[in-house]
Amino acid sequence: MLKGFKEFIMRGNVVDLAVAVVIGAAFTKIINAVVDGFINPLVAAIFGKTDLTGVWNFEINGAKFSIGLILDAALNFLFVAAAVYFFIVMPLNKLAERRQRGEEPEPAPLTTDQELLTEIRDLLSARR
Numbered sequence: 105m106l107k108g109f110k111e112f113i114m115r116g117n118v119v120d121l122a123v124a125v126v127i128g129a130a131f132t133k134i135i136n137a138v139v140d141g142f143i144n145p146l147v148a149a150i151f152g153k154t155d156l157t158g159v160w161n162f163e164i165n166g167a168k169f170s171i172g173l174i175l176d177a178a179l180n181f182l183f184v185a186a187a188v189y190f191f192i193v194m195p196l197n198k199l200a201e202r203r204q205r206g207e208e209p210e211p212a213p214l215t216t217d218q219e220l221l222t223e224i225r226d227l228l229s230a231r232r
Contacts, residue, residue, distance in 0.1 A: 135184045142174060143183065195232075 144156040151159045156179070159172030203209075214222065 131188070131192075132184055135179060135187045139180050139183045143179060147175070147179070148172075 120143060127213050145154075148154060148156045148159060153159050153172070155172075156170045156176045157170060159175060161168065163169070
């Protein structure tokens with residue numbers, strides 16, 4: 105059981121995924137703070153409310169409906185998605201294009217130590 109867990113953890117993509125989740129969560133907090141602290145109050149002020157969730161509320165037979173709550177979630181999603189695209193995806197795509205055209209140098213080749221470690225890793229995984 106522990107051997108399988110160790111193999112799972114040692115995969116490169118698991119570590120990359122863990123880093124992406126942590127960075128994504130931190131980035132989402134920043135964007136949510138901007139949306140909740142500036143954009144939502146601005147939109148709510150346009151509608152004459154103190155909070156976006158208070159916009160377009162109504163009740164039918166005791167059931168409470170809140171269109172503002174849906175707007176709040178939609179705006180949060182929209183701004184997080186836009187921030188991820190414009191600050192992460194687009195710059196990485198531009199960098200990849202520059203590398204393909206030869207304007208940006210490729211990453212440095214592996215050092216002797218890195219090559220040796222890679223070879224050891226490959227030998228260890230071949231032994232299994």
